[in-house]
Amino acid sequence: MRSKELSMQVKQAILRLRKQKKPIREIAAILGVAKSTVWYILRKKESTGELINAKRPGNPQKTTVVDDRRIISMVKRNPFTTANQVNNTLQELADIVIDSLCRGVFAGDSRQLSLRSCFPFLYEAERHKRSVVLGMVATGDKTPPLDSPLIHRSKKEKWSQWSLRGGMQTLSDTLEAYIKDRGVQIHKDTPVEALHWQADGGWQIKVPGGSMAADHVISAVPAAVLSKVLPLNTEPMTNTLREMSAATVAVVNLEYDGDVLPVSGFGHLIPSFEGDAMLGIVYDSLAFPEHNRRGGSSTRLTVMLGGAWFESSLGDPDAVSKEVLLSLASTAAATQLGVKETPCRTIVTLNKSCIPQYTLGHWKRIDHLFSYIRQHSLPLSLVGASYEGVSVNDCIYNARKSVKRLLGC
Ligand SMILES: Cc1cc2nc3c(=O)[nH]c(=O)nc-3n(C[C@H](O)[C@H](O)[C@H](O)COP(=O)(O)OP(=O)(O)OC[C@H]3O[C@@H](n4cnc5c(N)ncnc54)[C@H](O)[C@@H]3O)c2cc1C
Numbered sequence: 001m002r003s004k005e006l007s008m009q010v011k012q013a014i015l016r017l018r019k020q021k022k023p024i025r026e027i028a029a030i031l032g033v034a035k036s037t038v039w040y041i042l043r044k045k046e047s048t049g050e051l052i053n054a055k056r057p058g059n060p061q062k063t064t065v066v067d068d069r070r071i072i073s074m075v076k077r078n079p080f081t082t083a084n085q086v087n088n089t090l091q092e093l094a095d096i097v098i099d100s101l102c103r104g105v106f107a108g109d110s111r112q113l114s115l116r117s118c119f120p121f122l123y124e125a126e127r128h129k130r131s132v133v134l135g136m137v138a139t140g141d142k143t144p145p146l147d148s149p150l151i152h153r154s155k156k157e158k159w160s161q162w163s164l165r166g167g168m169q170t171l172s173d174t175l176e177a178y179i180k181d182r183g184v185q186i187h188k189d190t191p192v193e194a195l196h197w198q199a200d201g202g203w204q205i206k207v208p209g210g211s212m213a214a215d216h217v218i219s220a221v222p223a224a225v226l227s228k229v230l231p232l233n234t235e236p237m238t239n240t241l242r243e244m245s246a247a248t249v250a251v252v253n254l255e256y257d258g259d260v261l262p263v264s265g266f267g268h269l270i271p272s273f274e275g276d277a278m279l280g281i282v283y284d285s286l287a288f289p290e291h292n293r294r295g296g297s298s299t300r301l302t303v304m305l306g307g308a309w310f311e312s313s314l315g316d317p318d319a320v321s322k323e324v325l326l327s328l329a330s331t332a333a334a335t336q337l338g339v340k341e342t343p344c345r346t347i348v349t350l351n352k353s354c355i356p357q358y359t360l361g362h363w364k365r366i367d368h369l370f371s372y373i374r375q376h377s378l379p380l381s382l383v384g385a386s387y388e389g390v391s392v393n394d395c396i397y398n399a400r401k402s403v404k405r406l407l408g409c
Pocket residue numbers: 190191192193220221222225249251304351354355383384385386390391392393395
């Protein structure tokens with residue numbers, strides 16, 4: 001059985017082979033164990049320095065409803081399953097789910113990321129229910145306390161994802177048209193070069209070829225950019241902003257003639273033991289059929305590569321060719337989904353430092369930034385993916401909160 005506790009010799013053999021730089025796939029094949037088990041042993045050794053399973057106290061209750069169901073199903077399949085096997089399986093499962101989730105949402109490495117900042121609902125579930133796995137299925141309604149006809153509709157129709165008929169660009173286009181109609185000026189392709197804090201309490205914003213004045217700045221640029229444009233006398237803040245990193249992701253869109261996907265669903269995530277650089281594949285044509293090409297069926301896939309593993313697996317982002325990325329993506333579609341046809345259309349995009357990494361201690365950094373702004377009465381609001389959530393939903397929600405705070409409503 002997959003979760004059987006391995007002998008110490010096999011565990012040591014895993015470490016030995018890894019030292020010889022053998023990939024997880026090969027180690028698993030040599031030793032005849034599951035890839036996830038090899039990955040789990042390596043990770044355990046890395047994080048605890050131990051190879052033996054820790055002895056646990058007899059109480060309090062450690063299992064959850066979900067755990068119990070899983071145990072029952074394991075024992076039904078094999079009535080001779082031991083307690084150690086059960087324990088290993090549950091731990092392995094939680095680790096694989098978290099590993100994949102971090103790769104899917106943050107393109108990040110779960111060993112570096114802060115569960116508390118990346119997935120606050122899971123953090124709360126672990127604290128209150130003692131189980132991350134249970135937290136995933138029993139977090140209850142975490143919808144922010146907002147109300148609108150759209151929220152009602154999304155709840156009624158049980159949306160798990162949303163897009164816009166004309167693609168996500170429609171959102172910025174519509175916002176742009178809306179605020180322009182109300183007299184707002186937009187300066188496109190005008191990077192902010194510096195923010196100067198004036199003696200009279202206002203900002204001077206330096207842009208190419210000039211500057212403009214502002215009473216309040218709402219910064220939606222990535223933390224690393226903000227750290228470079230803030231004035232020198234805000235050094236404690238810029239130091240914190242500089243500690244906040246972001247991962248690079250290559251996105252490869254593949255389109256095939258006809259309906260070539262043998263599976264259904266939104267997509268799949270690839271745990272790190274299956275290959276560091278390959279993060280996951282979204283089945284766009286199934287997830288959002290409204291975006292499909294008109295006049296004849298087609299299959300659209302999005303393959304995500306790199307993230308926290310970009311440099312170690314693919315090298316310098318500036319040196320990786322689009323051909324290599326395309327070839328990796330097409331191969332993944334062929335080997336993981338059986339889609340062996342030649343795509344009729346492809347787009348390869350390299351997004352440098354595009355997903356903020358909420359690494360361990362992120363919440364302390366956020367706390368420091370917001371306290372600094374408050375204590376120094378800086379007319380500055382921080383919004384965008386660098387701080388309190390990387391998804392579009394998070395960005396919209398937090399921007400709205402910020403504006404409400406600013407307007408006092
Ligand atoms: C591959 C990938 C897939 C994703 N998939 C999803 C998904 O399915 N669902 C979801 O909810 N989210 C997804 N996201 C996250 C989503 O893209 C982010 O939530 C969103 O883009 C963050 O918006 P933002 O405005 O904070 O940052 P950005 O979109 O990064 O915008 C920052 C802006 O700042 C500008 N800028 C930089 N420097 C300056 C300067 N000096 N002066 C002025 N402007 C400057 C940049 O040009 C840019 O326009 C994905 C992200 C990636 C990379």
